[in-house]
Amino acid sequence: MPDILVYALHYEGAINKNSLGAVSEGARLADQLGGKAHAILVGEGVPDDLAASLGAYGASRVLVAEGPEGLAQPVVDAMAQAIAAGGYSYALFGGGLLGFEIGAGLAARLSAGVAMEVTGVRVEGGKLIAERPILGDSAISEIEFRSEVGIVIGRLNAFETKQTGAGAAPVEHLSFELSEHAKRAKMVSRGEQRGADVDIEGADILVAGGRGLGKAEAFELCENLAKAFGNNAAVAATRAVVDAGWYPYAAQIGQTGKTVAPKLYLAAGISGAIQHKVGMQASENIVAINKDANAPIFEFSDLGIVGDLHKIMPKLIDAVKAKRES
Numbered sequence: 627m628p629d630i631l632v633y634a635l636h637y638e639g640a641i642n643k644n645s646l647g648a649v650s651e652g653a654r655l656a657d658q659l660g661g662k663a664h665a666i667l668v669g670e671g672v673p674d675d676l677a678a679s680l681g682a683y684g685a686s687r688v689l690v691a692e693g694p695e696g697l698a699q700p701v702v703d704a705m706a707q708a709i710a711a712g713g714y715s716y717a718l719f720g721g722g723l724l725g726f727e728i729g730a731g732l733a734a735r736l737s738a739g740v741a742m743e744v745t746g747v748r749v750e751g752g753k754l755i756a757e758r759p760i761l762g763d764s765a766i767s768e769i770e771f772r773s774e775v776g777i778v779i780g781r782l783n784a785f786e787t788k789q790t791g792a793g794a795a796p797v798e799h800l801s802f803e804l805s806e807h808a809k810r811a812k813m814v815s816r817g818e819q820r821g822a823d824v825d826i827e828g829a830d831i832l833v834a835g836g837r838g839l840g841k842a843e844a845f846e847l848c849e850n851l852a853k854a855f856g857n858n859a860a861v862a863a864t865r866a867v868v869d870a871g872w873y874p875y876a877a878q879i880g881q882t883g884k885t886v887a888p889k890l891y892l893a894a895g896i897s898g899a900i901q902h903k904v905g906m907q908a909s910e911n912i913v914a915i916n917k918d919a920n921a922p923i924f925e926f927s928d929l930g931i932v933g934d935l936h937k938i939m940p941k942l943i944d945a946v947k948a949k950r951e952s
C-alpha cells in the first residue's frame with residue numbers, strides 16, 4: 627500500500643498551522659492512492675491528546691518519537707527509522723525552514739528523490755506527481771519519483787487545512803536511535819521573530835514593503851512611516867522579502883500569508899503579483915509607490931506614485947509627521 631508519513635511540527639503545545647495543512651493534504655492524497663496517512667511528531671513529553679488531535683485532519687495513526695524538539699537531525703533519524711519499519715512510499719512536509727532542512731537530510735539519508743517548494747500534488751497512475759513553480763514562478767514543473775521513497779516539501783502554507791478526519795487518532799510511541807552527529811547540536815532558545823506580535827489583520831493602516839526596498843535595512847522606512855501614522859498602523863511585507871529573510875513571515879500578505887482589508891494599504895516597491903493582490907485587494911484605499919510606471923500594482927491602486935521610494939518615503943514620513951503635529 628502506498629502510505630504517506632507526514633511530519634508535524636509543534637511548539638508550545640500547539641501544532642503549527644502549516645503542518646495541519648500538510649496532514650490534511652497527506653490524508654487527501656493517501657485516500658486517492660488507496661493507502662494511509664500517518665503523522666509523526668518529535669519532541670520531549672509530547673502530550674498524547676495533542677498527537678491524537680491530528681486524527682481530525684485525516685491522520686489515521688500518529689507516531690510520537692521522544693527526542694529533542696525543533697532540530698532537524700533528530701527528526702531525520704526518527705523519520706528514517708519509521709520509514710524503514712513502516713514501509714512508507716512518501717514523506718510529506720509543509721515547508722518552512724525546518725521542513726526544508728529535515729526533508730533534505732532525509733533525502734540524503736534514504737537516497738530518495740525530493741521535490742521542494744511544491745505548490746500542488748496530484749495522484750496519477752497510482753503515484754504522486756508534485757508541481758513546483760520554476761523560472762521566477764512563471765512556469766510549473768511536474769515531478770515524478772523513481773526512488774523507493776518520494777519526499778515532497780510544500781511551500782509554506784501551500785496546503786489547505788481541512789478537518790476531514792474521524793476524530794482522535796491512535797497514538798504509537800516510537801523508539802529510535804539518535805545518530806552521533808544528531809547529539810552534537812543543542813537548542814539554546816526558541817521564540818517568535820521581530821514583528822510577530824503586531825496585529826496586522828486589525829491595523830487601519832498598513833505600510834507594506836517589497837523587494838523594491840533593496841535590502842532588509844530599508845524596512846526602517848516602512849517602520850518609520852507606520853510610526854508617523856500612529857498607533858493603528860503596522861508594517862506588512864511581500865513573500866519575496868519574507869523568503870529573503872528581510873522581514874518575518876508573520877507580516878506576509880497574500881495567498882500564502884494573511885488577508886487584510888485596512889483603510890489604507892500603502893505598497894512600497896511591490897510589483898502587485900496576483901498572489902499578493904489576493905491578500906490585500908479588499909483594502910479601502912490602495913496607494914502604490916513604484917519606479918516602474920507599468921508595474922501591475924498600478925492597475926488596482928487608487929493612487930499611484932511613480933518614482934524611487936528611497937526619495938519619496940522620507941518626504942512622506944516628514945509630511946505625515948508635520949500633518950499630525952499641526
Ligand SMILES: Cc1cc2nc3c(=O)[nH]c(=O)nc-3n(C[C@H](O)[C@H](O)[C@H](O)COP(=O)(O)OP(=O)(O)OC[C@H]3O[C@@H](n4cnc5c(N)ncnc54)[C@H](O)[C@@H]3O)c2cc1C
Pocket residue numbers: 745759763781784835836837838839863864865866867878879880881882883884894895896897898899900901902905915916917918921933934935936
Ligand atoms: C503559490 C504561490 C504563492 C505565493 N504567495 C505569495 C504571498 O502570499 N504573498 C506575496 O506577496 N507573494 C506570494 N507569491 C509570490 C509572488 O508571485 C511574487 O513573486 C511576490 O509577491 C513579489 O514580491 P515583490 O512585489 O516584493 O517583488 P518583485 O515582484 O520583485 O517587485 C519589486 C517591485 O519593486 C519595484 N522597485 C524596485 N526598485 C524600486 C525603487 N527604488 N523604488 C520604487 N519601486 C522600486 C520594481 O519596479 C518592482 O515592481 C506566491 C507565489 C506562488 C507561486
